Amino acid sequence: MKLEMGYFNIRDVVFGTGSKLDSGVLTIDRAALERLVLEDESIKSVVVDIARPGESVRITPVKDVIEPRTKVAGKGGIFPGVISNVETAGSGTTYALKGMAVVTAGRIVGFQEGIIDMTGPGAQYTPFSRLINVCMVCEPVESAERHVYEKAVRMAGLRAAAYIGSLAKDAVPDEIKVFETLPLMEGKAAFPNLPRVAYVQMLQSQGLLHDTYVYGVDVKRIVPTLLYPTELMDGAVISGNCVSACDKNTTYHHLNNPVVADLYEAHGKTLNFTGVIITNENVYLADKQRSSDWTAKLCKMLDLDGVIISQEGFGNPDTDLIMNCKKIEAEGIKTVIITDEYAGRDGKSQSLADSDPAATAVVTGGNANQVVLLPKLDKVIGTLDYVTKIAGGNENSIREEGIIEVELQVFTGATNELGFNTLSAR
Amino acid sequence: MNFRVITNNPKVYRVYAKTCLVEYQKVSYQEVLLQVRHYVQQGCRILSHPLSGSVKPGEMPYKSIMISSQAAGVVDMESELLIEQCLAVCNSFSDAGRRWPACVLDDFQYIDYTLIASAVESARSLG
Amino acid sequence: MTKLKAVHYINQFFAGIGGEETADYLPEIREGAVGPGLAFQQAFGDAAEITATVICGDTYFNEHPEDAQNQIVQMIATQQPDIFIAGPAFNAGRYGVACGMICDTVRQRLGIPVLTGMYEENPGADMFKTKVYITPTKNNAAGMRKAVQTMMPLALKLARQESIGASCEDGYMPNGVRVNFFEKERGSKRAVAMLVKKLAGKAFTTEYPMPVFDRVDPSPAVQDITKAKIALVTSGGIVPKGNPDHIEASSASRYGEYNLAGVRDLTADTYETAHGGYDPTYVNEDADRVLPVDVLRDLEAEGKIGSLYHTFYTTTGNGTAVASAKQFAAEIGRKLKNAGVDAVILTST
Numbered sequence: 001m002k003l004e005m006g007y008f009n010i011r012d013v014v015f016g017t018g019s020k021l022d023s024g025v026l027t028i029d030r031a032a033l034e035r036l037v038l039e040d041e042s043i044k045s046v047v048v049d050i051a052r053p054g055e056s057v058r059i060t061p062v063k064d065v066i067e068p069r070t071k072v073a074g075k076g077g078i079f080p081g082v083i084s085n086v087e088t089a090g091s092g093t094t095y096a097l098k099g100m101a102v103v104t105a106g107r108i109v110g111f112q113e114g115i116i117d118m119t120g121p122g123a124q125y126t127p128f129s130r131l132i133n134v135c136m137v138c139e140p141v142e143s144a145e146r147h148v149y150e151k152a153v154r155m156a157g158l159r160a161a162a163y164i165g166s167l168a169k170d171a172v173p174d175e176i177k178v179f180e181t182l183p184l185m186e187g188k189a190a191f192p193n194l195p196r197v198a199y200v201q202m203l204q205s206q207g208l209l210h211d212t213y214v215y216g217v218d219v220k221r222i223v224p225t226l227l228y229p230t231e232l233m234d235g236a237v238i239s240g241n242c243v244s245a246c247d248k249n250t251t252y253h254h255l256n257n258p259v260v261a262d263l264y265e266a267h268g269k270t271l272n273f274t275g276v277i278i279t280n281e282n283v284y285l286a287d288k289q290r291s292s293d294w295t296a297k298l299c300k301m302l303d304l305d306g307v308i309i310s311q312e313g314f315g316n317p318d319t320d321l322i323m324n325c326k327k328i329e330a331e332g333i334k335t336v337i338i339t340d341e342y343a344g345r346d347g348k349s350q351s352l353a354d355s356d357p358a359a360t361a362v363v364t365g366g367n368a369n370q371v372v373l374l375p376k377l378d379k380v381i382g383t384l385d386y387v388t389k390i391a392g393g394n395e396n397s398i399r400e401e402g403i404i405e406v407e408l409q410v411f412t413g414a415t416n417e418l419g420f421n422t423l424s425a426r
Numbered sequence: 427m428n429f430r431v432i433t434n435n436p437k438v439y440r441v442y443a444k445t446c447l448v449e450y451q452k453v454s455y456q457e458v459l460l461q462v463r464h465y466v467q468q469g470c471r472i473l474s475h476p477l478s479g480s481v482k483p484g485e486m487p488y489k490s491i492m493i494s495s496q497a498a499g500v501v502d503m504e505s506e507l508l509i510e511q512c513l514a515v516c517n518s519f520s521d522a523g524r525r526w527p528a529c530v531l532d533d534f535q536y537i538d539y540t541l542i543a544s545a546v547e548s549a550r551s552l553g
Numbered sequence: 554m555t556k557l558k559a560v561h562y563i564n565q566f567f568a569g570i571g572g573e574e575t576a577d578y579l580p581e582i583r584e585g586a587v588g589p590g591l592a593f594q595q596a597f598g599d600a601a602e603i604t605a606t607v608i609c610g611d612t613y614f615n616e617h618p619e620d621a622q623n624q625i626v627q628m629i630a631t632q633q634p635d636i637f638i639a640g641p642a643f644n645a646g647r648y649g650v651a652c653g654m655i656c657d658t659v660r661q662r663l664g665i666p667v668l669t670g671m672y673e674e675n676p677g678a679d680m681f682k683t684k685v686y687i688t689p690t691k692n693n694a695a696g697m698r699k700a701v702q703t704m705m706p707l708a709l710k711l712a713r714q715e716s717i718g719a720s721c722e723d724g725y726m727p728n729g730v731r732v733n734f735f736e737k738e739r740g741s742k743r744a745v746a747m748l749v750k751k752l753a754g755k756a757f758t759t760e761y762p763m764p765v766f767d768r769v770d771p772s773p774a775v776q777d778i779t780k781a782k783i784a785l786v787t788s789g790g791i792v793p794k795g796n797p798d799h800i801e802a803s804s805a806s807r808y809g810e811y812n813l814a815g816v817r818d819l820t821a822d823t824y825e826t827a828h829g830g831y832d833p834t835y836v837n838e839d840a841d842r843v844l845p846v847d848v849l850r851d852l853e854a855e856g857k858i859g860s861l862y863h864t865f866y867t868t869t870g871n872g873t874a875v876a877s878a879k880q881f882a883a884e885i886g887r888k889l890k891n892a893g894v895d896a897v898i899l900t901s902t
Binding site for chain 3: 334347419420425
């Protein structure tokens with residue numbers, strides 16, 4: 001499967017009449033975007049705002065971050081099975097607007113988390129501080145149940161990203177890159193001497209507000225399966241995960257999966273990147289056993305030499321991570337796992353909830369319990385009401401002069417377990 | 427029904443009391459884990475992960491765990507190791523005597539309920 | 554900026570006093586830098602000055618740890634330094650233990666930042682790396698230059714009370730405290746590089762070593778205990794009265810083997826414990842409480858066991874490095890096997 005990605009470098013985003021993309025400047029018709037969000041009856045109101053890198057702005061509580069994309073040639077569409085029809089995506093041509101994102105925010109549950117600081121000490125911990133963010137703070141109608149509201153905000157973000165992405169349809173991208181994964185036998189013939197490597201991506205699937213969707217299917221209900229890496233670039237996997245800001249994978253992460261990008265980078269040089277296996281992280285132990293057994297089985301069937309396994313979340317997923325690692329290693333296939341740590345504020349506690357000597361190669365996204373002091377910023381998009389209740393915050397979180405004491409885990413994407421960041425720990 | 431849910435979440439009790447075996451007690455998160463360990467040492471198996479959910483111990487007061495309703499003659503070592511590991515992790519998070527407003531408690535109950543609901547769904551579909 | 558003050562600790566060998574024959578050298582303080590201290594002084598330049606050097610013999614320190622430490626702490630206190638540096642000890646076991654122990658004590662009693670250096674397999678490393686900052690060095694003094702280069706910047710940071718980075722940044726042994734820092738490459742890129750190395754069978758370094766639990770599979774049950782030859786082995790430090798082989802009260806560097814031929818009962822007059830980690834009152838009254846020779850002689854007489862093996866093996870488990878314990882166990886195991894022993898009762902305290 002072959003996908004051509006066209007990238008547009010967005011230099012600025014402004015509000016104006018008539019949405020358009022012109023020479024790197026994106027104009028958004030605020031009223032049109034608001035109408036698009038309010039199409040959903042469970043959303044009562046929305047406030048759309050723009051936050052730029054370096055501005056004294058704090059966005060919270062963040063639900064999802066999404067990169068605007070659009071399909072310009074080939075089968076299927078962006079976010080297949082959710083926004084577009086369910087036809088298989090991942091081939092043809094897709095455009096992406098780089099340097100910006102749609103950020104959805106809103107109070108879905110009262111202990112919600114997710115901070116993006118656009119400046120100050122917090123900004124270095126979230127990759128989204130480096131993007132121009134179109135923020136949509138959505139309020140539900142009073143009668144909306146939490147899961148209805150979650151879905152409404154999730155869908156509103158995807159609609160907005162697809163809408164903004166579509167503004168690039170007729171423009172000429174600044175850069176084009178081609179990604180191709182050959183069918184198994186052809187791949188083997190093309191790179192007979194390179195080790196065969198796949199990517200095992202574990203997706204959060206523990207229950208409502210902890211969910212992920214692939215082609216619109218709730219990942220709790222899947223068995224491990226195969227994807228072409230390019231399908232991810234078209235939004236085959238989207239996030240419905242609202243908890244644990246630092247190590248939840250936003251839709252932006254799925255679209256720009258760094259393991260996929262770096263395996264493609266090495267593809268044909270030091271390894272043969274054969275594909276992606278997606279699997280889940282259910283709470284029911286028999287589900288875990290089935291999924292890890294099948295993941296190892298698929299790795300063997302694909303005749304792999306090595307895999308990279310990434311994780312999403314903490315605790316329950318640690319068990320899946322170790323089960324996958326152990327069983328895949330037992331098949332004689334080498335593994336590297338990517339995780340993050342909860343080693344306590346003093347860094348002295350056991351970092352993971354599970355461990356095994358088979359996990360000899362670990363990459364870490366850092367200790368999520370590290371304490372950070374955040375100064376007051378001039379403007380808040382969303383509300384600070386929940387900062388005291390979010391993970392890593394507590395009733396003493398807000399100190400004099402508006403300084404907040406929080407743990408790294410409040411920052412959206414801070415200790416990402418796909419290896420999106422440079423943060424690490426020893 | 428071949429499972430039992432150990433919980434300190436009143437919502438889980440309300441929802442499942444009539445259709446499932448539910449043991450509800452007004453105890454702490456850690457005490458739910460200890461109760462599960464007690465059952466494991468009687469020969470019950472753990473069926474759902476004790477550290478389900480991304481909200482960490484100490485950051486939320488509720489916990490529901492599914493175990494087998496029948497005790498076998500011997501202790502299931504995997505269950506025993508799992509619950510001990512989870513207790514160790516739980517003990518490393520302190521709750522610093524947190525208090526939450528009622529509306530937030532309600533949200534916590536809801537989240538914990540959805541987590542155990544996904545296990546109940548799996549258990550039922552497996553028969 | 555005022556010059557920072559440092560005090561340096563070295564053993565009799567590095568002070569140029571002599572080798573093993575002078576290892577009972579008493580603690581002494583000299584003005585200025587001595588021996589390897591000169592290399593530190595040169596590296597510090599104008600940033601810090603070694604105002605004094607404390608010298609102590611390794612044997613004296615290890616045999617009189619309390620006295621030695623009390624004297625040394627007093628000597629250091631008079632200097633009011635900003636940093637205390639010990640070693641580096643390279644692979645010298647007793648020197649390494651002394652460096653680790655005195656650093657830990659100075660840190661606790663005087664509240665001064667401390668730093669030492671040694672080879673990773675030095676028993677002192679295992680014992681003290683979670684308590685004090687230890688820079689890993691080569692296993693011999695040829696690594697002095699490199700050791701000084703790594704220790705110097707960390708010493709200055711510590712002396713200035715600056716925050717210390719991750720172990721790989723500031724060059725100390727991982728001490729069980731996880732510290733965040735920014736890598737040059739993102740995690741996924743590091744994962745790919747690690748996998749490529751692992752696939753090629755090349756060396757790679759994990760960013761999080763999994764906690765290792767040393768598990769030993771139990772041997773099959775003894776077929777017929779009434780015919781079995783049983784040995785006693787203990788880490789409870791039981792020794793013939795007077796501790797003839799000078800087994801250390803803590804961080805043992807050796808084990809003892811003693812004949813039990815004709816011994817029916819251990820008494821207060823004949824046996825005692827060398828262990829410094831528990832209250833010895835009751836075991837010194839009756840060492841059978843830790844090494845149950847009396848009971849085994851009874852069982853032997855009753856025909857319930859075949860025989861009690863004529864030699865017992867003993868050491869002190871107190872603070873003994875895992876590496877040393879493993880080495881003792883391998884040797885003891887080999888000897889027992891060669892002697893046709895069928896089963897061993899291991900006692901600890």
